[in-house]
Amino acid sequence: MNSFRLRKKGAILIAVLVVLVGYIVYPYFNLYKAKNLDILSFDSESISLEIENDVPFTELANYLYQKNVINDTNSFNLLIDYKNYSQSVLKKSKITIQRKWSNNVLVNQLYLMRNQKIISLTVPSVRTLEDLANHISKFISVDFTQLYASFTDPAISAKYGFTTVQFPCMFIPNTYEVYANFNSNQFISFMAKEYKKFWNSERKKKALKIGLSQSEITILASIVQSEQSLKYDEHSTIAGLYLNRLNKNMKLQADPTVKFALNKPELRRLYYRHLEVDSPYNTYKYAGLPPGPICIVDPRVIDAVLNYEKHNYLFMCAQPAYSGYHNFSSTNAQHEKFKKEYTDWLKNENIH
Known part of the structure; x- marks a missing residue:
């Protein structure tokens, strides 16, 4: 009789312990299960989501569910x-x-x-990548x-095809x-996307027609x-001049x-001694285009090249005085005349 009572008490104690352990362990089991669940609803590698207004985390599960981002609000809220x-x-x-996120x-x-x-960031037209950085x-x-360092890393430029x-x-x-907290890789990736947006099909067609990449x-x-x-109103004229020279192998x-x-x-x-510098960027010494740009280019100038003015000009020389404009010529004889006028003016202005 006593042994029966002891066994009964033992069974009750074990049952209580099982319930107690279950009560303690079950939430952690659910938590472990919830952590590793795949609750994302989309199939693509990633998605971009515009958060139109501030969303409290208490409402975030429903917000993401309504946007078809997740399919389980309970596990998310847990x-x-x-x-x-x-x-x-x-x-x-x-x-x-x-998509790979648990x-x-x-x-x-x-x-x-x-x-x-989020900040408004102006990417300026500057001379070098060092200036830009x-x-x-x-x-x-x-x-x-x-x-x-990222701007000048060959592996990074090669990754984007440059x-x-x-x-x-x-x-x-x-x-x-x-984003104000962009790191270097994120900023470069962002600019790569903007570059692709800029070079739309219309601009690509114009470049192809010109015969340049x-x-x-x-x-x-x-x-x-x-x-x-x-x-800026001279850019398309100057672009046409340089394209004429390229087409004539000048x-x-x-x-x-x-x-x-x-x-x-x-x-x-510039003096003649300057023109002797041995560099692939010296277009007095080497034919064709230099290996890279000599500044970060204003997109308006890129469009001026794509929409260049068709003419017969091969030469240009700054106008005397401070107008900021150039005299354009189709012949070397005319160019030499404009060049003399300009150099005489430089001497009179004591500009060396």
């Missing part, structure tokens, strides 16, 4: 509660969600994205050294909406812009390329 994220808010922004990774990534700040690093969370010296072609000056168009535009930085003989080769953009006047 992790939100467990991680004490309920008081957080996902700010208005544009986010990217990867429920746990998704929740963690959204939490990290919650305070992403110096400017950009003042506005996003990456330092100059790291950004410039040589190192042609990589400046990928940066199209404009004002963009970007997109990079070659940009390289030519960089010379046009450097020749004429004041009067050297471009563009002064800005020599200044770039010498790394002396401040030179106001």
Whole structure:
């Protein structure tokens, strides 16, 4: 009788322990299960989602469900509660969600994205990638050294289909909406997408008709812009002149390329000794286009090249006085006349 009672008490105790252990363990089992669930509804590698307004994390599951991003709100909310994220808010922004993310990774990534700040960032038309890195690093969370190292990394430029010296072609000056916490790779990836947007089918067709690649168009535009930085109405005329010279296999003989080769953009006047610099950028010495652009090109100048003016000009010379315009010629004799007028004016102005 006593042994029966003991066995009965033991069975009750075991049952109580099982219930108690189950009570303690079951939530953790559910939590473990929830963390590893695949609750994403889309099949593509990733999606971009515009968060139109601030969304509290307590409402985020329903928001994502309505956007057809997730298919299980309960498991999502379970992790939100467990991680004490309920008081957080996902700010208005544009986010990217990867298909490979588990429920746990998704929740963690959204939490990290919650305070992403969008800023208006102007990518300027500057002379070099070093200048660009110096400017950009003042506005996003990456330092100059790291950004410039990425700009000049051959592996990175090759990844986007450029040589190192042609990589400046990928940066199209404009004002963009970007995340303030961009790192160097994210910024470069963003600019690559904007480059593809800029080079739409219409622009590609025009480049193909001219017979130059997109990079070659940009390289030519960089010379046009450097020749004429004041009067935008001359750009299409200058572009037509250089295309005429290329088509006749004439050297471009563009002064800005020599200044770039010498790394002396401040030179106001070139002498014959300057023209002897041995550099592939010296278009007095080498025929064709230089290997890369000599500045980050204003997109308006790229369009001026694509829509170049058709004429017979082969020569140009700055006009005397300070008009900012050029005299154009179809013959060398006419060009020499304009050149003498200009050099005489330089002497009178004591410009060396």
